[in-house]
Amino acid sequence: xxxxxxxxxxxxxxxxxxxxxxxxxxxxxxxxxxxxxxxxxxxxxxxxxxxxxxxxxxxxxxxxxxxxxxxxxxxxxxxxxxxxxxxxxxxxxxxxxxxxxxxxxxxxxxxxxxxxxxxxxxxxxxxxxxxxxxxxxxxxxxxxxxxxxxxxxxxxxxxxxxxxxxxxxxxxxxxxxxxxxxxxxxxxxxxxxxxxxxxxxxxxxxxxxxxxxxxxxxxxxxxxxxxxxxxxxxxxxxxxxxxxxxxxxxxxxxx
Numbered sequence: 001x002x003x004x005x006x007x008x009x010x011x012x013x014x015x016x017x018x019x020x021x022x023x024x025x026x027x028x029x030x031x032x033x034x035x036x037x038x039x040x041x042x043x044x045x046x047x048x049x050x051x052x053x054x055x056x057x058x059x060x061x062x063x064x065x066x067x068x069x070x071x072x073x074x075x076x077x078x079x080x081x082x083x084x085x086x087x088x089x090x091x092x093x094x095x096x097x098x099x100x101x102x103x104x105x106x107x108x109x110x111x112x113x114x115x116x117x118x119x120x121x122x123x124x125x126x127x128x129x130x131x132x133x134x135x136x137x138x139x140x141x142x143x144x145x146x147x148x149x150x151x152x153x154x155x156x157x158x159x160x161x162x163x164x165x166x167x168x169x170x171x172x173x174x175x176x177x178x179x180x181x182x183x184x185x186x187x188x189x190x191x192x193x194x195x196x197x198x199x200x201x202x203x204x205x206x207x208x209x210x211x212x213x214x215x216x217x218x219x220x221x222x223x224x225x226x227x228x229x230x231x232x233x234x235x236x237x238x239x240x241x242x243x244x245x246x247x248x249x250x251x252x253x254x255x
Contacts, residue, residue: 009028009088009089011035013092014050018191020091022050074129075130078133085130086134099156101153141185143187185243188216213249
């Protein structure tokens with residue numbers, strides 16, 4: 001019996017087969033789960049393409065987390081494929097390049113607001129939209145990049161991640177009575193499409209393997225995806241509001 005046998009999961013952010021979201025969807029299916037993906041706009045066809053590369057092709061439903069209509073229609077769209085869900089994966093983040101790459105002091109509010117809405121507030125938006133589908137409780141798992149530090153070049157996305165982590169704690173408080181757990185995986189740097197879009201990202205990732213007590217392979221999302229799958233399972237029934245570091249141990253190192 002698989003770790004996620006019989007689970008029905010809603011997974012966002014599958015845009016390439018190198019992403020944490022894609023590997024989570026693959027692992028989930030291999031461990032017995034039924035998966036529904038989300039996408040929108042020009043990305044929709046990309047998600048459909050990679051949905052066909054999973055062990056079993058997954059349906060894709062429309063969801064722009066900044067669109068009130070999409071959020072309101074999410075439950076009905078998902079019910080066309082499954083009657084309920086047991087888990088949600090939030091793998092969504094975006095910031096204009098004007099507020100990253102050494103532009104912290106130059107950041108304008110309009111661009112910062114975009115980063116905060118898409119990368120932090122969307123966790124609340126998605127959770128509330130998915131809640132009617134979680135009739136038996138379940139787990140929401142998000143992806144972060146340790147928001148307690150001021151990283152090189154991450155700038156306002158780092159601020160958004162700190163807000164994202166705080167949002168998760170408040171959601172854990174308010175969703176607990178509904179039987180819903182919410183936890184985050186803080187992964188080390190992985191050479192995903194999102195990472196490549198950050199100007200100067202190599203400044204963060206280059207020294208990571210040497211600093212990590214367990215070492216670190218930036219070319220694979222497998223360890224992070226396994227962490228997400230574990231948190232989606234029933235093996236953490238009393239854990240919520242937690243951040244699980246899947247970074248080779250870098251978070252414990254002082255230098």
